[in-house]
Amino acid sequence: MGNITLTMVKPTAVEKGYTGKILEKITAGGFRIQAMKMFRMSKADAEKFYEVHKERPFYGELTAFMSSGPIVAAVLEKENAVKDYRKLIGATNPKDAEEGTIRKLYATDIQANAVHGSDSDENAEIEASFFFSKRERFNKDGNII
Numbered sequence: 001m002g003n004i005t006l007t008m009v010k011p012t013a014v015e016k017g018y019t020g021k022i023l024e025k026i027t028a029g030g031f032r033i034q035a036m037k038m039f040r041m042s043k044a045d046a047e048k049f050y051e052v053h054k055e056r057p058f059y060g061e062l063t064a065f066m067s068s069g070p071i072v073a074a075v076l077e078k079e080n081a082v083k084d085y086r087k088l089i090g091a092t093n094p095k096d097a098e099e100g101t102i103r104k105l106y107a108t109d110i111q112a113n114a115v116h117g118s119d120s121d122e123n124a125e126i127e128a129s130f131f132f133s134k135r136e137r138f139n140k141d142g143n144i145i
């Protein structure tokens with residue numbers, strides 16, 4: 001535990017063509033990609049993924065948005081991955097994100113905030129397993145994890 005995080009490039013950022021630029025920031029930030037794929041979540045997938053937020057007023061809008069187009073999901077590996085990735089992406093609301101962070105550069109608003117990043121080591125493992133089987137995750141030698 002402790003060395004992975006799960007990210008998603010959200011639909012608006014994919015549609016605007018920011019995926020490559022975001023992946024460049026991720027690898028330049030020292031993260032190794034263990035697994036990655038582009039796909040579109042169903043509304044039910046998004047509701048399950050964001051279940052922890054189901055009592056929040058934005059849950060309906062958020063899950064509609066996240067299932068509105070393709071996303072790029074990836075498992076990222078680095079020491080202190082969760083904390084370091086949250087630093088690289090910046091605050092949830094891009095208005096509060098520091099200069100140079102992924103959200104400052106590529107987000108549209110608090111909902112279409114360019115990328116998701118896990119908020120704890122425990123959730124990183126849960127979220128990585130939500131999208132990827134063990135056979136889709138690779139160690140640095142190219143072998144299945």
Ligand code: CMP
Pocket residue numbers: 053058062092110111112113115116117
């Ligand atoms: P994410 O990191 O994917 O985790 C939960 C998401 O909920 C968050 O990014 C935002 O996109 C969204 N979110 C959080 N707070 C709000 C809010 N106040 N209004 C709309 N969306 C929000």
